[in-house]
Amino acid sequence: MAHFETESIRTQSRTNEREHSAPIFLTSSFTFDSAEEARATFADETPGNIYSRYANPNSSELIEKVCQAEGTEDGVATASGMAAMFGSIASLLQQGDHVLAARSLFGSTHQLLTRVFPKWGITSTYGDISDYQNWEKLLHPNTKMLFLETPSNPGLEIIDLEWAGKFAAAHNLILVVDNCFATPYLQQPAKWGAHIVTHSATKYIDGQGRVLGGLILGKKELIKEVQFFTRHTGPAISPFNAWMLSKSMETLAVRMDRHCESASKIASYFEGKSGINEVKYPFLKSHPQHHLAKKQMSQGGGIVTLNLEGGISRAQRFIDQLQMISITANLGDSRSIITHPASTTHSKLTEEEREKVGIHPGLIRLSVGLEHPEDIVKDVERALERSK
Numbered sequence: 001m002a003h004f005e006t007e008s009i010r011t012q013s014r015t016n017e018r019e020h021s022a023p024i025f026l027t028s029s030f031t032f033d034s035a036e037e038a039r040a041t042f043a044d045e046t047p048g049n050i051y052s053r054y055a056n057p058n059s060s061e062l063i064e065k066v067c068q069a070e071g072t073e074d075g076v077a078t079a080s081g082m083a084a085m086f087g088s089i090a091s092l093l094q095q096g097d098h099v100l101a102a103r104s105l106f107g108s109t110h111q112l113l114t115r116v117f118p119k120w121g122i123t124s125t126y127g128d129i130s131d132y133q134n135w136e137k138l139l140h141p142n143t144k145m146l147f148l149e150t151p152s153n154p155g156l157e158i159i160d161l162e163w164a165g166k167f168a169a170a171h172n173l174i175l176v177v178d179n180c181f182a183t184p185y186l187q188q189p190a191k192w193g194a195h196i197v198t199h200s201a202t203k204y205i206d207g208q209g210r211v212l213g214g215l216i217l218g219k220k221e222l223i224k225e226v227q228f229f230t231r232h233t234g235p236a237i238s239p240f241n242a243w244m245l246s247k248s249m250e251t252l253a254v255r256m257d258r259h260c261e262s263a264s265k266i267a268s269y270f271e272g273k274s275g276i277n278e279v280k281y282p283f284l285k286s287h288p289q290h291h292l293a294k295k296q297m298s299q300g301g302g303i304v305t306l307n308l309e310g311g312i313s314r315a316q317r318f319i320d321q322l323q324m325i326s327i328t329a330n331l332g333d334s335r336s337i338i339t340h341p342a343s344t345t346h347s348k349l350t351e352e353e354r355e356k357v358g359i360h361p362g363l364i365r366l367s368v369g370l371e372h373p374e375d376i377v378k379d380v381e382r383a384l385e386r387s388k
């Protein structure tokens with residue numbers, strides 16, 4: 001296999017038109033030459049496209065690229081990251097099963113586990129990463145899955161993937177890792193024993209804030225179950241979005257290098273500055289799991305958090321003084337983005353739940369974009385000054 005970026009650029013099928021760049025297959029279904037060919041394709045005896053809810057050349061190309069990047073065998077592309085989170089759990093578990101999850105999760109994933117799945121008798125328990133020795137006590141006889149997100153959104157907690165892989169193997173659990181923040185360019189959970197890797201492709205894989213998409217990747221026998229579920233429940237990605245995301249994979253490596261380089265500079269610059277209680281970035285030495293980040297990630301990622309002195313009102317005044325950086329809920333965009341998790345993405349959690357995962361009232365999440373890092377620093381610095 002060639003290098004990461006080469007594979008991400010050169011993985012492409014070509015039609016008889018001999019196009020250089022992959023076309024968009026905007027078609028809901030595919031034709032057969034005969035009744036017999038239709039029968040054999042439906043029976044899985046011959047490979048071939050049937051219907052875009054099942055598979056489409058654009059989604060297949062995207063899946064192939066991301067599987068190569070993650071070191072996974074097969075996958076499914078979905079309409080959004082949440083469809084991937086939902087599909088990975090719903091397809092592999094059934095009524096009466098239990099999920100053990102790390103407490104720091106994306107807001108909607110938390111809603112899934114605490115409000116959606118219990119309706120169908122799938123329950124969950126949260127564990128704290130400061131407390132690995134006690135996770136065995138959190139297992140129930142019906143625990144089937146270990147669900148993690150690392151680095152976590154927005155607290156940037158790092159979970160030890162080597163520990164998780166061993167724990168899952170020892171207790172016969174399906175290990176699912178949401179690899180959205182790191183992307184396969186920085187971290188490959190399958191290497192550490194993850195059976196399923198999920199993505200919100202909306203974030204760094206798109207990288208320019210244009211389309212939604214999700215991925216569920218993993219071992220063939222598990223993906224077969226996921227495919228059965230998604231084919232018949234219908235969270236299929238649009239061919240247009242899959243085409244967009246496959247194109248974006250071509251630039252993932254260069255974009256991530258720049259995101260990481262700038263984020264690292266910005267984190268170091270603001271660390272210790274007055275008015276900021278804490279700057280968190282996985283590759284800063286002061287990060288509580290710095291050694292783990294270094295072990296399992298090749299770079300620190302593109303997200304930095306600043307915990308501002310003065311709580312919610314200061315955080316909001318700070319945001320209102322920004323001139324360039326966008327106020328929006330997305331991340332992983334070419335444009336730098338600021339979010340105040342306590343009043344937006346994680347507002348549905350109670351204050352106590354937020355504190356447990358490090359979402360302090362003054363916490364600001366900065367998704368460092370691809371603008372010149374000096375311009376990002378300037379905007380943040382001016383807003384800090386003016387919001388004192």
Ligand SMILES: *Cc1c(COP(=O)(O)O)cnc(C)c1O
Pocket residue numbers: 080081082083085106108109149153178180181199200201202203212213214
């Ligand atoms: C955004 C996000 C999701 C959800 O993805 P969508 O594409 O918005 O549905 C899931 N997990 C993490 C970590 C995310 O950041």
